[in-house]
Amino acid sequence: MNYFDVLKFIPGVSQPTKKLNFKEKMKWTGLTLILFFTMSQIIVWGVEKNAVQHFLFLETILGSRMGSLITLGIGPIVTASIILQLLVGSGIVGWDMGTKEGKMKFMGTQKMLSIFFCFFEAFAFVSFGAIPAAGGPLIAIFLILQLATGGMLIILMDEVVSKWGIGSGVSLFIAAGVSKTIMVRALNFFGEGGPSGLIPSAIVSLTQGSPLSAIIDFIPIIFTVIVFLMVAYAQSMKVEIPLAYGMVRGFGYRHPLKFVYASNIPVILTAALLANMEMMARMLYNRGISLFGTYSNGNLTGGLMYFITPPRQHTLSSLVVSAISGTSLPADALVWTTYSLFMILGSIIFSIFWINTSGMDPKSVAKQLHTIGLSIPGFRRDIRIVERVLSRYIPPLAVMGGAFVGFLAAFADFTGALGTGTGILLTVMIIFNFYEQIRREHLEDMSPTLRKFFGR
Numbered sequence: 001m002n003y004f005d006v007l008k009f010i011p012g013v014s015q016p017t018k019k020l021n022f023k024e025k026m027k028w029t030g031l032t033l034i035l036f037f038t039m040s041q042i043i044v045w046g047v048e049k050n051a052v053q054h055f056l057f058l059e060t061i062l063g064s065r066m067g068s069l070i071t072l073g074i075g076p077i078v079t080a081s082i083i084l085q086l087l088v089g090s091g092i093v094g095w096d097m098g099t100k101e102g103k104m105k106f107m108g109t110q111k112m113l114s115i116f117f118c119f120f121e122a123f124a125f126v127s128f129g130a131i132p133a134a135g136g137p138l139i140a141i142f143l144i145l146q147l148a149t150g151g152m153l154i155i156l157m158d159e160v161v162s163k164w165g166i167g168s169g170v171s172l173f174i175a176a177g178v179s180k181t182i183m184v185r186a187l188n189f190f191g192e193g194g195p196s197g198l199i200p201s202a203i204v205s206l207t208q209g210s211p212l213s214a215i216i217d218f219i220p221i222i223f224t225v226i227v228f229l230m231v232a233y234a235q236s237m238k239v240e241i242p243l244a245y246g247m248v249r250g251f252g253y254r255h256p257l258k259f260v261y262a263s264n265i266p267v268i269l270t271a272a273l274l275a276n277m278e279m280m281a282r283m284l285y286n287r288g289i290s291l292f293g294t295y296s297n298g299n300l301t302g303g304l305m306y307f308i309t310p311p312r313q314h315t316l317s318s319l320v321v322s323a324i325s326g327t328s329l330p331a332d333a334l335v336w337t338t339y340s341l342f343m344i345l346g347s348i349i350f351s352i353f354w355i356n357t358s359g360m361d362p363k364s365v366a367k368q369l370h371t372i373g374l375s376i377p378g379f380r381r382d383i384r385i386v387e388r389v390l391s392r393y394i395p396p397l398a399v400m401g402g403a404f405v406g407f408l409a410a411f412a413d414f415t416g417a418l419g420t421g422t423g424i425l426l427t428v429m430i431i432f433n434f435y436e437q438i439r440r441e442h443l444e445d446m447s448p449t450l451r452k453f454f455g456r
Contacts, residue, residue: 010111011152013159020164022442029165029172032157036173039153040065044146046139048132060181060423061275063173069150071131072121073177074170076151077158078272079121080113085269085353097449106357111155119144122280128283167434175430178423185418186221186249198418223415224424227408231428234404239393243374243386253374257390260405261397262351262360264429267405269354270346271422274308281305308342310413311335336414343422344406351402355394362390405429 020028047067059065064073084106087093095102122144125131131147133140158169165172198217205213233409237259245253281293281303293303300306355361359368366387375381376389409422417424 009116010108011156012111013156015163015164021445022438023445025164025166025442029161029167032161032165033172033176036154036157036176039069039150042069043067044069044071044131044143044150045080046133046146048134048137059172060178060420061271063170065177067131068116069146070154071125071147072118072151072154074154074158074173075121075183075272075276076114076117077110077155077170077267079117080110081271082269082350084110084113085350085357088353088357092200099272103359114308115152118148118155122147122151124280124283129282129286130279162191166437167430171426171430171433173266174268174423178419180428182224182419182427183425196438199200220416220418224373224417224419226322227412227415227417227424229429230408231425232432234408235429237433239397240413241393242377243369243449244377245373254376257397258401258431259397260401261394262401263433264405265354265358266350266402267343267409267422267429269350269425270343270406272344278309306334307338309335310339310410317436336410339413340407340410343410344403347406347409348399348402351398352395355398360394362387362394365394366390374454380449441443 028255044067059073062073062075062078064070064075086107088095095105125147126133126140126144131143133143152431154169154173158173161167161169161172177324186198187200189200200219202214202217205211205217235258239257239259241257243253243255278293278300278352281300282295284291285293285295285303290303300309312323332407333409366383369375369386370381370383374386376385405425408424412424413420413422419427
């Protein structure tokens with residue numbers, strides 16, 4: 001029995017036997033999203049009530065809801081991807097990602113590792129107190145099995161969206177979670193003791209004759225809009241490589257290379273790595289190990305993690321509020337600097353690894369273009385020439401694009417925008433990518449009204 005025979009035993013979702021139209025893909029995407037939100041409302045049996053408040057910071061990044069069936073969220077999938085990319089990118093695992101066999105090994109092993117991390121992370125959550133069991137060992141074991149089952153369902157739902165829907169399940173779940181958080185924080189009219197959303201609170205402040213309070217409530221919303229616009233502008237930046245069809249004279253094509261070349265993947269991986277590190281630091285602190293992090297009332301106050309975690313109380317929004325209200329609140333410049341460097345360097349590293357493991361490197365792209373008959377105008381039709389030209393642009397774009405999205409995520413966190421800066425960055429990029437994919441693949445099979453909305 002070889003390695004491929006072992007991978008066949010891993011449960012998965014089959015590919016569709018025919019090309020799916022826009023309506024069918026939207027149906028599967030919508031059904032998966034409804035199932036995701038339904039699972040988020042199912043609280044696992046055996047968990048202590050009100051015992052997961054200190055880990056709510058994980059929900060935005062991991063697309064999860066602590067204490068529910070989707071507690072693990074996309075954590076196992078992303079963790080497996082991080083480890084496998086580091087192994088393949090560093091050459092420790094010598095798979096040729098330019099071949100079909102190498103890609104099959106990568107995808108199969110990633111799924112197998114994801115299932116392993118469903119059980120490992122579920123065990124860690126319960127045993128270290130992130131999701132404490134309200135009883136003895138048997139309840140703890142049953143709690144672990146529930147969390148692991150929810151994680152495996154997320155893996156299958158990700159496959160359903162990737163193969164039968166639009167985009168990927170990982171991106172969809174992040175965007176759904178962040179969008180929900182933004183809507184609740186901005187528009188919640190039914191909080192305890194009155195409206196808790198920023199917009200209803202601002203309206204109440206205005207009716208009570210307190211315009212200053214209304215302005216303070218609107219500051220996070222204003223910064224959220226600013227970050228949205230910055231990300232949308234960055235997504236539109238690209239370099240176009242002129243190409244020509246060798247078999248058809250006079251017919252050219254401009255191949256676009258986006259400035260954010262690796263899209264949102266580097267930020268997802270960096271943010272997920274940071275979330276896992278902070279979660280482990282909290283768990284170790286609960287066991288008496290304070291080297292990685294110390295906490296007071298659930299807030300990070302020291303340790304190594306303190307220098308790579310954004311201080312939520314010292315944001316640009318809080319500084320503006322302090323200036324308006326006449327109080328002083330100094331920003332922690334050192335922490336913001338180290339956190340920004342972590343996000344930038346992490347995004348650069350994962351951007352480089354991602355393009356080399358996903359078929360976006362110069363050699364793979366040149367092979368794709370050469371296969372469909374495209375070449376560089378003025379040169380003989382040679383794949384090496386196309387690869388040489390692409391090598392001038394793709395590696396620098398991977399580095400600059402990764403650095404830019406890392407900086408933008410840190411800047412957005414610094415502004416105190418709704419949904420966290422990283423969450424907003426990911427959500428805007430995900431929605432933009434969904435829009436582009438739909439526009440590229442399904443303009444011809446959608447209704448005339450929708451076609452006008454997508455620009456034709």
